[in-house]
Amino acid sequence: MNEDTPTASRTDSRLGSAVRGFATGILGLAHAFIIWNATFYLIEMAQAGISGYGWTVLSLPVIVPMIVFAVALLLARRRTLGVFIVTLLAGLGVSAVFWLDTLSFALRNGASLLG
Template sequence: MSETVSAPSRFGSALRGFITGIAGLAYAYLVWNAVAYLITMAQVGLSGYGWFVLLFAAVFPGLVFAAALLLGRKRTLFPFVLVLVTGVGLSAVFWLDVLSSSLQGGLLA
C-alpha cells in the first residue's frame, strides 16, 4: 500500500505564483510609501527615534512578506492567500500607526 503523492499542477503553480506576485506588489507599495515619506520627513528634520521608526517602517513590510511566504508555503491555496492578506493588513496598520505618530509630531527633532 504505497501512497502516490501527486505533483502540483501547472495551473495551481501558476495561480500561486500570480497571487504571490500581486501580494508582493502590495507589500512593495507599502515600502515605496515608507521610503518616500522618510525622504520627505528627512528634509524637515527628524529625531533619532524618528529615523529609527521610519526606517523600520520601510523594512517591516519586507519582513512580514518573507514571514508570510514561509508560513504559507506548505499550505493549500486559500490559507496561503489568507496568510498573505493578513500580512498586508498587519503592514498597513503599522504604517497607519507610523503616520499617526508622525502627524502628532512625535518623530520631529
C-alpha cells in the first residue's frame, strides 16, 4: 500500500502539471490576442501620425497585459489548480477591460491623440 501511494501522487502531480500548462497556454494565447489587437491599432494610428501623448496612451494596452499576465502567474504559481485558473482569468478580464477602455477613449478622443 505504501508503494502505491507515491505512484498515485506522482500521476496526479503529472496530470495537475499538464492541466496547469494547458491553462497557462490557452490563457496566455488570450493575452497575446489582446496584445496583438492593441499593437495593430497602434500601428494603424501611427500611420495617421500620432503625438507623444497618443504614443503613450496607445502603447499602454500593449504593455499592461504582459505585466498583468506575469503578475497573475507569480501570484498563483503555488496555489491550487482552481485558484490558479481563476487568477489567470481575472488577469485576462483586467487586461480586456483595460484594452476596451483605451479603445473607447481613442475612438471618442481621436483628435487629441493625433499630432
